[in-house]
Amino acid sequence: MKPLQNIWALFRKDLLLEIRQQYSFYGILLYIGSTIFVIYMAVDTPENRVWNGLFWVLQLFICINAVAKSFLQESRGRMLYFYSIVSPAEFVLSKLLFNSLLMLVMSLLSLLLFSLFLSNPVIKIFPFIGLVLLGSWSLSLVFTFLAAIAAKAQQNAAIMAILGFPIIIPQLILLMRLSRAVFSHLIAMPVNVIFLLIALDVMIIFLAVILFPFLWKD
Amino acid sequence: MSHKNIFNMHKSWWKILSVVLLVYTFTAGILMKVPRLPQLQETIRNLYFHVCMWFAMMILFIISVVHAIKYLRTNNLKNDICSREYASVGIIMGILGYATGAIWMSYTWADPNIPSVTFSLIAKEPKLIGAAIALLIYFAYLVLRDSIQDIDKRARVSAVYNIFAFAMLFPSIWILPRVLPSLHPGGSEGNPALDFKSADPRLRMVFYPAIAGWTLLAVWITTIKIRMRYIKDKSILNA
Numbered sequence: 001m002k003p004l005q006n007i008w009a010l011f012r013k014d015l016l017l018e019i020r021q022q023y024s025f026y027g028i029l030l031y032i033g034s035t036i037f038v039i040y041m042a043v044d045t046p047e048n049r050v051w052n053g054l055f056w057v058l059q060l061f062i063c064i065n066a067v068a069k070s071f072l073q074e075s076r077g078r079m080l081y082f083y084s085i086v087s088p089a090e091f092v093l094s095k096l097l098f099n100s101l102l103m104l105v106m107s108l109l110s111l112l113l114f115s116l117f118l119s120n121p122v123i124k125i126f127p128f129i130g131l132v133l134l135g136s137w138s139l140s141l142v143f144t145f146l147a148a149i150a151a152k153a154q155q156n157a158a159i160m161a162i163l164g165f166p167i168i169i170p171q172l173i174l175l176m177r178l179s180r181a182v183f184s185h186l187i188a189m190p191v192n193v194i195f196l197l198i199a200l201d202v203m204i205i206f207l208a209v210i211l212f213p214f215l216w217k218d
Numbered sequence: 219m220s221h222k223n224i225f226n227m228h229k230s231w232w233k234i235l236s237v238v239l240l241v242y243t244f245t246a247g248i249l250m251k252v253p254r255l256p257q258l259q260e261t262i263r264n265l266y267f268h269v270c271m272w273f274a275m276m277i278l279f280i281i282s283v284v285h286a287i288k289y290l291r292t293n294n295l296k297n298d299i300c301s302r303e304y305a306s307v308g309i310i311m312g313i314l315g316y317a318t319g320a321i322w323m324s325y326t327w328a329d330p331n332i333p334s335v336t337f338s339l340i341a342k343e344p345k346l347i348g349a350a351i352a353l354l355i356y357f358a359y360l361v362l363r364d365s366i367q368d369i370d371k372r373a374r375v376s377a378v379y380n381i382f383a384f385a386m387l388f389p390s391i392w393i394l395p396r397v398l399p400s401l402h403p404g405g406s407e408g409n410p411a412l413d414f415k416s417a418d419p420r421l422r423m424v425f426y427p428a429i430a431g432w433t434l435l436a437v438w439i440t441t442i443k444i445r446m447r448y449i450k451d452k453s454i455l456n457a
Contacts, residue, residue, distance in 0.1 A: 159365060165354070166350075169347070173394070203389070214290050215374070
């Protein structure tokens, strides 16, 4: 059970850091709040399709900001230390796990704020919450791996956006399609699309585990 | 010089074949009879140019990914150069695909009276979105490459992105046409060009040689670019 313990230890380390240095957590919260306020100023009560589109684009930007620092915060010396004690797969899996959790919390909070400011046209509320969790998980996986690439290139969040946007478009289209069903009782949510999204997420995890070792060694 | 055998591209029979096939494409493609479909009429001849550009682009991108995988396995910088050059020529083929598509579209789908409306309708085409994603990925690949100074690190990081992005691109090209409405033929069930039954035999007689001809030409251009790059980076490659 050594790999699981290592992943858990690294995950706890990230969690403790987040709890002790709360400025970054509150920073993202403030980012969510002010973005939603700007949207509220721009459009007060959007119709369903616009509401849906704005919500998912907001998730995309939150994800870039929440995940970007995950690899940049590790200094060179600390990376070398991790390199000597854990395998790259364990390291990247712990990061994926932590960022997934972070993004799940952030997306739920943003859904709450979004509903407060821009009203909530969603009829099937629980399926939508499930969809938001699934969507934010997908986003966090893709952008965690891209954050690793961006950190290697010593670049900021801007390069993450240009690397990630074309890759994430298909998943966003699927998510927006799915969430159209929650605005009315008549449309059923296509189950096979949900499985497709989960399959894509599993594929991203595999790719991250296979490719991350090449990024790590210097 | 063992690499001479692998990278032997100075003179080859396939370059002659490429020229022959393209001469055939241009003469037979313009002179031979084509089936006349309503709305398409003679514009169907663009099939020999427009669709072949996309085939060439995808084949070059696949070769680029193969070289990226080879680089990660061997750490040979020559593979990195190949990967980059195949990607950049692939982008050029993609832009040509857009250009030929835009000409074709203006005679078939577009309504000349309301150009802005038809553009926003046509730009939502799943195949256009797929092509846009592919081009954006490889533009980002080039930007990522240029942002890293260290040669080995640049090669490694960009190879990793190349593989990751391509692995994500393939399912999206497969998914998008199935969830979005399309004007393209065979929109909801994959690729009509590869379906042997639906295409007219008169079209196929020119279409398949045309794909081979254009792809070989694109590969030829790339090999010249790769050789130029080898000469420029001689000091690094021999070190």
